[in-house]
Amino acid sequence: MSDDPQKKMTPYTVPIGPTHPALKEPVMFTFQMNGEQILKADFAPGQTHRGIEWMGMRRNPVQIVHLTDRICGICGVSHSLAFARAMEQIMEIEVPERADYVRTIIAEFERIQSHLLWAGVAAHELGFDTLLHLTWRVREQAMDTIELLTGNRVNYGIIQVGGVRRDFTPDQFPAIEETLQYYSDLKSKLLKIFLEDKTIQMRCRDCGVLSYDDALKLCTVGPTARASGLNMDVRVDYPFAAYGDLAIEPILPDAYMGETRGDVFDRIVVRLLEVDQSVDIIRQCLDRMPAGEVIAEPKLAKLLNQFKKAHGEALGRHEAPRGEVLHYVRMDGKEHPTSWKVKASSYSNLMSWIPMLEGEQIADIPIIVASIDPCLSCTDRVAVVRSGERGIMTKEELHRLSVEKTRRLSA
Amino acid sequence: MATLPMIPELLRQLFRTPATNAFPAKYLPSSVTEFLAKVGRGEAAIHPPVPVPKDFRGKITYDPTGCTGCSLCAKVCPAHAIEVLKDEKRIRIYVSQCIFCSQCTDICPKGSLAMSDAFLLADENRYADHLIVE
Amino acid sequence: MKPAKLLTPEEVVAVFAKKFGKGILESRITERCEGVGKRPSYDIWLDIDRDTLHPAVRELIAIHFPHLGVISGTDIGDAVELNYHFSIYYGTKHGEYMVTLTVALPKSDLRVATIADLIPGAVFSEREKQEMLGVEVVGIPDGRRLFLPEEFPEGVYPWRKDETGIRDGMVKDLWAVGRPANRPARPAIPPEEEGVVQAAEVAEAKVTAREPAPAEEERHE
Amino acid sequence: MTLIETILAAVGGTVAMAVFGIVAGLFFLGVDRKFAALMQARIGPPLRQPFIDAAKLMRKENIVPENAIPWIFNGAPILALASAITILLYLPVGSIMPVLGGAGDLILVMYLLTIPALAMVVGGFASGSPYATVGAQREMVILIAYELPLAIAIIAIAWRLSMAGIADPFSLTTIAANPVWGVVGPVGAVGLLILLGILAWVTPAELSRIPFDAQEAETELAGGLLVEYSGKNFALFYLAQAVKTIVMAALAVALFLPWNLSSFVAMAPAVAVAADFVFFLAKVLLVVFFSISLIRVSMARFRINQIVSIYWVWLGLAGFVGLALVMIDAILAGV
Structure with a gap:
């Protein structure tokens, strides 16, 4: 045993990223390590920033609605809904009530599939691939229902400024009911498999703790905030779409576990319970759904003209599966917005990585990073770093290099 | 056993049919183009997509x-x-x-x-x- | 952390008007009702003086520790406007308000005080505003770039609409890359179809006048 | 037998065992993948997939990283495979007795078992990647961790056999010829069951499988020890992994399930060897299912400190309980 702290502590750096099996999307982490323990964590997002806002400021709102579908591959409706709501406020469009309900139902189906997707990813990060396969298998039911209702599985394209593009047809309701029943039956099994498993408890309990104070001060949102006891749910607090009509309460971990620890396990609890909450919300919506139109202005060409008359600024919010999304739109009588700022839920949550990670072990990095359900974004480019110089390789260059190498090897 | 609730589920699954849709073929053919050509000639069958x-x-x-x-x-x-x-x-x-x-x-x-x-x-x-x- | 007393949106505006007087340049409240129940949600918009920003956030904290959604920004010609989007009274059923504080920074002096000392999470959004709009956040605890890559040129700010914005040469229209420039003529429409035949024939003549393209060349390896 | 004949027999036996180890090992890797897939409701790859993988890896380019020490980096995979095959030479396969062997070879096997792991450690340190370094450190910790319960299990059996008056108890041939279950009474049987459970839990660590694969930990270390390996070198490690699977299964069979069909049913000698061989494969299948496939699909990966506490505290304690039961059994049997 040496008394010299310098000798005992030999911190070394472990880079994780920009791409790494622990990360489903590119972000660059740098960890100062002492043995297996993390001393300091830092991260650099934006490894593949796509400049969607810049693109949006050069497109008209009908185009942007479909661009927003693609901000996140999983939140296919959240961003569109938030953007459409902002536009509707600027243009003072009254959305038909039935459209509010259709939007809510799709948004909740999205939450079911997103949380199940997350649960699978979290299990995979723990090395529990069986759970990944199981949850993704049951997720298919929600995906199929979404496909039935909107036409496609991933990019739904259901939202339009002023309403929704498709109404439910009577023959679709039995399928919806079947899906809801499927998830109601599944609830206890899922809770048992995730929450009673000894190995999951060993890995997730008291791991990646985010205190209430940190959650508040770092502006976290959604399940990440709620798992730390922060009572915050846009659907409950700030009535929009059909949510103002429904009986919903935010899911907080102490209601199920009896206490709030703000660890990874609490985040699992919150998300799993929210799956069931979504089923309940869809049921309530189906009961109360009014009849009528689903879009304020069915003639798109007319709508395009109205954009040119729109002046003003507005905010559109929605509680996406990962938390609050916020769109700020400003129209100045041109076809395209003067300003458009997208705040995705993960934008608010990334900062909470630092207090969660510091002091934990390398082994906990994947599950902690995944525990906030980060949603960055991916595009195809490769950054090459050699002897301090950086360069970006495009797809064409990579293709050329691959061809050359194949020739060299087969020669 | 409450501590490893997955095990009974796994043992049951062992005797059930897999959930995977085997589209287009159960196992990767050694040559995909050849396989598709065969399908075209009617010598091989494709598993239908969903x-x-x-x-x-x-x-x-x-x-x-x-x-x-x-x-x-x-x-x-x-x-x-x-x-x-x-x-x-x-x-x-x-x-x-x-x-x-x-x-x-x-x-x-x-x-x-x-x-x-x-x-x-x-x-x-x-x-x-x-x-x-x- | 429940607030002691819930104020109405008007009262919130009044608190700011009383405290800061001329520091509040303009205020408005927007209301939006959706669903069958038409339950209202409120957004409060306050245009404030640049120097009032920091004390105003402090005042907001005194009302209820706000959740900072994001800071957005717009290049409005001679100035850059920053909007700080907060929400207060979250956790109260149907009682949350959005509070947006807007400050205009003249382009001659694009500086604004940081609020990260009050709300540590704000640094994330402030870093983004620095790189995207070229504003300087005075006292920011971490001034590194956030989203833009290291090799992105200095002095170029993607959200600006003046000469410091993205220049034409920097944009690569990926959708146009490799598009075949001259496709072979499309099959002719049977003449008995309808009245557009004449136009179609003209077009046909033009297309056939071109050399049919060697489409194979365009193919990737 | 002349000297030349002895050498020829040894060389021939070694080659035969190497071929058997690799082929059967790859086959059982395929079996394991199929089991895991079925339990996860997937179709999974065909049984021949590990052969395809190995063949493909053999054809791929070998990349040596800039920071690596090439001769160690390239040497480690060969050492791993060679040492894995060497262990196999000491293990009985059905009624085919080991190629090498002698008094105390069980102790030798215990030490040999660490060599493939050490080869991976050396290769990991030599690759000059932080992931591989962390992985190598973890591998050493795990190596030390599972040694205790493994040693207890092996020593308990050998000790009980020696108490029963069997000569040369630390020889695998002896252990295989005298099934320990026949020696012990009911108390000892309970103890042996505990020890069997311990061996089933040591096997995944020896083979770096979930939940004890912290040294490779795909989602944490991107492959850890093996992160820099590619092409032929990786293929050699893959083959070593296959042979180790057979080694661990054969060890478990020799210690706990040594019966042969030919000792129950009268058969012609040639048929008996074949039948015992098939029976041996069936026993290996059982071991692969219970101590590899089932364990790895039914739980999450442990943290390195959890692995150490599981082996040293829980399995160590369980081992001592098993040992104590076996000792009590010996006393009850009056020896």
Whole structure:
């Protein structure tokens, strides 16, 4: 045993990223390590920033609605809904009530599939691939229902400024009911498999703790905030779409576990319970759904003209599966917005990585990073770093290099 | 056992049929092109893909007979997938850039555009003939 | 952390008007009702003086520790406007308000005080505003770039609409890359179809006048 | 037998065992993948997939990283495979007796078992990647961790056999010829069951499988020890992994399930060898299912400190309980 702290502590750096099996999307982490323990964590997002806002400021709102579908591959409706709501406020469009309900139902189906997707990813990060396969298998039911209702599985394209593009047809309701029943039956099994498993408890309990104070001060949102006891749910607090009509309460971990620890396990609890909450919300919506139109202005060409008359600024919010999304739109009588700022839920949550990670072990990095359900974004480019110089390789260059190498090897 | 609730589930699953859809073949054929050629000749069978629902948005179809070249479709296309041929008063759609939002089919005043249920569109060449609709 | 007393949106505005007087340049409240029940949600918009920003956030904290959604920004010609989007009274059923504080920074002096000392999470959004709009956040605890890559040129700010914005040469229209420039002529429409035949024939003549393209050349390896 | 004949027999036996180890090992890797897939409701790859993988890896380019020490980096995979095959030479396969062997070879096997792991450690340190370094450190910790319960299990059996008056108890041939279950009474049987459970839990660590694969930990270390390995070198490690699977299964069979069909049913000698061989494969299948496939699909990966506490505290304690039961049994049997 040496008394010299310098000798005992030999911190070394472990880079994780920009791409790494622990990360489903590119972000660059740098960890100062002492043995297996993390001393300091830092991260650099934006490894593949796509400049969607810049693109949006050069497109008209009908185009942007479909661009927003693609901000996140999983939140296919959240961003569109938030953007459409902002536009509707600027243009003072009254959305038909039935459209509010259709939007809510799709948004909740999205939450079911997103949380199940997350649960699978979290299990995979723990090395529990069986759970990944199981949850993704049951997720298919929600995906199929979404496909039935909107036409496609991933990019739904259901939202339009002023309403929704498709109404439910009577023959679709039995399928919806079947899906809801499927998830109601599944609830206890899922809770048992995730929450009673000894190995999951060993890995997730008291791991990646985010205190209430940190959650508040770092502006976290959604399940990440709620798992730390922060009572915050846009659907409950700030009535929009059909949510103002429904009986919903935010899911907080102490209601199920009896206490709030703000660890990874609490985040699992919150998300799993929210799956069931979504089923309940869809049921309530189906009961109360009014009849009528689903879009304020069915003639798109007319709508395009109205954009040119729109002046003003507005905010559109929605509680996406990962938390609050916020769109700020400003129209100045041109076809395209003067300003458009997208705040995705993960934008608010990334900062909470630092207090969660510091002091934990390398082994906990994947599950902690995944525990906030980060949603960055991916595009195809490769950054090459050699002897301090950086360069970006495009797809064409990579293709050329691959061809050359194949020739060299087969020669 | 409450501490490892997965085990009974696993043992049950061992004797059930897998959930995977074996499309297009159960195992990767040693040569995919050869396999597809065989399917074409009727010597091999393809496992069917999961059927798509009604109103699925697949590859776009274009019927130029009614088209007036008004270019509304290009105006709402978020992806620049539609090229307007001004002289011919026609459009050309690059399916490799299409994002399947079906916005152009909604706005087309002549009903010349529609979404089909074709979704097996992968190709090495993004400008292959079957990926350009005109 | 429940607030002691819930104020109405008007009262919130009044608190700011009383405290800062001329520091509040303009205020408005927007209301939006959706669903069958038409339950209202409120957004409060306050245009404030640049120097009032920091004390105003402090005042907001005194009302209820706000959740900072994001900071957005717009280049409005001679100035850059920053909007700080907060929400207060979250956790109260149907009682949350959005509070947006807007400050205009003249382009001659694009500086604004940081609020990260009050709300540590704000640094994330402030870093983004520095790189995207070229504003300087005075006292920011971490001034590194956030989203833009290291090799992105200095002095170029993507959200600006003046000469410091993205220049034409920097944009690569990926959708146009490799598009075949001259496709072979499209099959002719049967002449008995309809009235557009004439136009079509003209077009046909033009197309056939071109050399049919060697499409194979365009193919990738 | 002349000297030349002895050498020829040894060389021939070694080659035969190497071929058997690799082929059977790859086959059982395929079996394991199929089991895991079925339990996860997937179709999974065909049984021949590990052969395809190995063949493909053999054809791929070998990349040596800039920071690596090439001769150690390239040497480690060969050492791993060679040492894995060497262990196999000491293990009985059905009624085919080991190629090598002698008094105390069980102790030798215990030490040999560490060599493939050490080869991976050396290769990991030599690759000059932080992931591989962390992985190598973890591998050493795990190596030390599972040694205790493994040693207890092996020593308990050998000790009980020696108490029963069997000569040369630390020889695998002896252990295989005298099934320990026949020696002990009911108390000892309970103890042996505990020890069997311990061996089943040591096996995944020896083979770096979930939940004890912290040294490779795909989602944490991107492959850890093996992160820099590619092409032929990786293929050699893959083959070593296959052979180790057979080694661990054969060890478990020799210690706990040594019966042969031919000792129950009268058969012609040639048929007996074949039948015992098939029976041996069936026993290996059982071991692969219970101590590899089932364990790895039914739980999450442990943290390195959890692995250490599981082996040293829980399995160590369980081992001592098993040992104590076996000792009590010996006393009850009056020896």
